[in-house]
Amino acid sequence: xxxxxxxxxxxxxxxxxxxxxxxxxxxxxxxxxxxxxxxxxxxxxxxxxxxxxxxxxxxxxxxxxxxxxxxxxxxxxxxxxxxxxxxxxxxxxxxxxxxxxxxxxxxxxxxxxxxxxxxxxxxxxxxxxxxxxxxxx
Amino acid sequence: xxxxxxxxxxxxxxxxxxxxxxxxxxxxxxxxxxxxxxxxxxxxxxxxxxxxxxxxxxxxxxxxxxxxxxxxxxxxxxxxxxxxxxxxxxxxxxxxxxxxxxxxxxxxxxxxxxxxxxxxxxxxxxxxxxxxxxxxxxxxxxxxxxxxxxxxxxxxxxxxxxxxxxxxxxxxxxxxxxxxxxxxx
Numbered sequence: 001x002x003x004x005x006x007x008x009x010x011x012x013x014x015x016x017x018x019x020x021x022x023x024x025x026x027x028x029x030x031x032x033x034x035x036x037x038x039x040x041x042x043x044x045x046x047x048x049x050x051x052x053x054x055x056x057x058x059x060x061x062x063x064x065x066x067x068x069x070x071x072x073x074x075x076x077x078x079x080x081x082x083x084x085x086x087x088x089x090x091x092x093x094x095x096x097x098x099x100x101x102x103x104x105x106x107x108x109x110x111x112x113x114x115x116x117x118x119x120x121x122x123x124x125x126x127x128x129x130x131x132x133x134x135x136x137x
Numbered sequence: 138x139x140x141x142x143x144x145x146x147x148x149x150x151x152x153x154x155x156x157x158x159x160x161x162x163x164x165x166x167x168x169x170x171x172x173x174x175x176x177x178x179x180x181x182x183x184x185x186x187x188x189x190x191x192x193x194x195x196x197x198x199x200x201x202x203x204x205x206x207x208x209x210x211x212x213x214x215x216x217x218x219x220x221x222x223x224x225x226x227x228x229x230x231x232x233x234x235x236x237x238x239x240x241x242x243x244x245x246x247x248x249x250x251x252x253x254x255x256x257x258x259x260x261x262x263x264x265x266x267x268x269x270x271x272x273x274x275x276x277x278x279x280x281x282x283x284x285x286x287x288x289x290x291x292x293x294x295x296x297x298x299x300x301x302x303x304x305x306x307x308x309x310x311x312x313x314x315x316x317x318x319x320x321x322x
Contacts, residue, residue, distance in 0.1 A: 003203040005165055010204035013158050014211015019142070019219065020151030023212070024246050026225045029235060032307075032314040035228040038148050043288060045152025046159070050293025053160055064166040075281060075291065075298040082280050082287075082298050086305020089276025089283065093306060094313035096269025097247070099284040100277060101171040103270070104205055108212025111247055113257040117270035124274025125175040129190040135279065 014105045023105050025097025032094050080136040092124075143219050145226070159289055167200055170286030172277035174198070174205045222246075238322040265321070272309075280305060 017023045020042055031039035056062065057070050064070055093099050096117045098106060103121065106114035128135075146154075159169040177198040180191040224243040232242045240248050249256065256262035277283040280302045282291065288306070291299025 003200060005161075006167075006200045006203040007207040007210075009158055009161055009165075010207015010209075011211040011214065012154070012207075013204070014208040014213075015215050015219065016146070016151055016154045016158070016211075017208070018212055018215040018246075019146040020148070020154075021145055021225050021246070022151065024225045024243075025248055025251060026227045026231070026235075026243050026246075028310075029314065030227045030231040032310045033231055033234060035231045035234075041148030042152040042155065043284075045149050046155040046289050047292045049153060049156035050159055050289060051295065053156065054293045054295075057163070064164050066166060068166060070163050070166075072294045075296055078298065079301055082301035083305045083308070085276050085279030085281070086287075086302040087276070087309035087312070088272050089280055089302075090306040090309020090311075091313045091317070092269045092272025092274075092276055092309075093284075094310040095265060095318070096273060097251075098269075099171075099273060100175060101208060101283075101285055103273070104209050105212035106247070106252075108209035108214075109216045109246065110213075111252050112254065113252040113262075113266055116257060116263065116266040117273070120267045120270030121274030121277075122175055122178060124271040124276070125172075125278045126179055126184065126274075127271070128275045128278040129179075129184075129188060132190070132279075 013101065014108060017102050017105045018109060023098060023102035023109070028094060028097040078137055084136065092121075139219075143221050145223070155289060156293075159285075159293065162204075165200075168286075169290045170201075170282055171205070171208075172274075172283035172286060174201050175274055176278060177202060238318060240322070276309070 021027045022039065022042055027039055030036045054072065062070060098114065098117065100121060103114050103118045107118060162169045176191065177195045180193060180195040184191040222245055225246060227243060240250050251262065251265060257266060280287065282299070282302065284306070287299040287302040292303065
C-alpha cells in the first residue's frame with residue numbers, strides 16, 4: 001500500500017508526458033532545431049516553478065509527509081563527466097527522440113519499437129559500468 | 138472537462154504539472170530522477186552479485202520502479218481514454234527539414250519511418266533504435282542523471298553540475314541533429 005502513491009504519480013507523469021507531446025520524436029527534433037517554443041516552454045515552466053518551490057522548501061525548512069527534513073544532496077563536482085556523459089546522452093536523446101521516462105511511456109502507448117530502445121538503454125547502463133574506470137570523471 | 142483533457146496540453150500546464158510531480162516526490166521523501174531505474178533494474182536482475190556498481194540495496198529504489206510501472210500505465214491509459222490521435226502539430230519548418238531526411242509530416246505521435254513494426258524489424262531501423270538506447274543509457278549513468286534528474290531536479294536546486302550536464306545534452310543533441318542524422322537517414 002505504501003507504494004500506491006508512487007504508482008498514481010507515475011500514471012499522472014505518463015499522462016502528462018503523452019498529452020504534452022514531450023514523448024514525441026517530432027517534438028524533440030523541433031526542439032533541437034529551435035523551430036518552436038513548445039519544449040522550451042514545458043522545461044522552462046517546470047524549472048521556474050521548481051526553483052521557486054525548492055527555495056521555499058529551504059527557506060521555511062518544509063518537511064516531508066513523515067516529518068523528516070527534505071534534503072537536497074549536492075552532486076559531485078566535476079566538469080568532464082557531466083559534459084561528456086551529457087553529450088553522449090544528448091546524441092541518444094536526439095536519435096531515439098526520447099529520454100528514459102518517455103521511453104517507457106511510449107511502450108505503454110503501444111510503440112513496441114521503444115522496448116528495443118529501453119533494452120539497449122539497460123545495456124548502455126551496464127556498458128558504462130564495465131568501462132567506467134577508463135573514463136574521465 | 139474530458140474534452141479539455143483529450144486535446145494536446147499547453148506547454149505551461151504541462152510544465153506546471155511536471156513541477157508538481159517533482160514536489161510530490163519530494164514530499165513523499167524521494168527525488169525525481171528516472172534513469173536511476175536503469176541501474177536499479179541491472180542490479181535487480183542479479184548483476185550486483187558480480188559487480189560493485191550494481192551491488193546496492195536496490196529494494197530501497199522500489200518506489201521508483203513502481204513509478205516506472207505507473208508511467209507505462211499512464212501511456213497506456215492515455216492511448217485508450219485520452220487520445221484523439223491527432224498528428225503532432227510541429228512547426229512547418231521542422232516538417233520541411235525532416236522531409237529532406239525522408240521523414241514524412243506527422244500522422245500520429247511518432248514517425249512510422251522509425252517506430253513502426255516494419256521499421257523496427259529492418260536492419261537500419263533496428264540499429265537506430267539500439268544505438269539511440271545505448272547512448273541514452275550509457276550517457277545518463279555517466280552524467281549521473283537524465284532530463285528529470287538534471288534538467289528538472291538539478292536545475293531547480295541551482296546545481297552547477299546539472300547545468301553542465303544540460304549543456305552536454307544540447308551539445309550532443311545538436312551534433313546528432315545537424316551532423317550525424319543527415320549522414321544516416
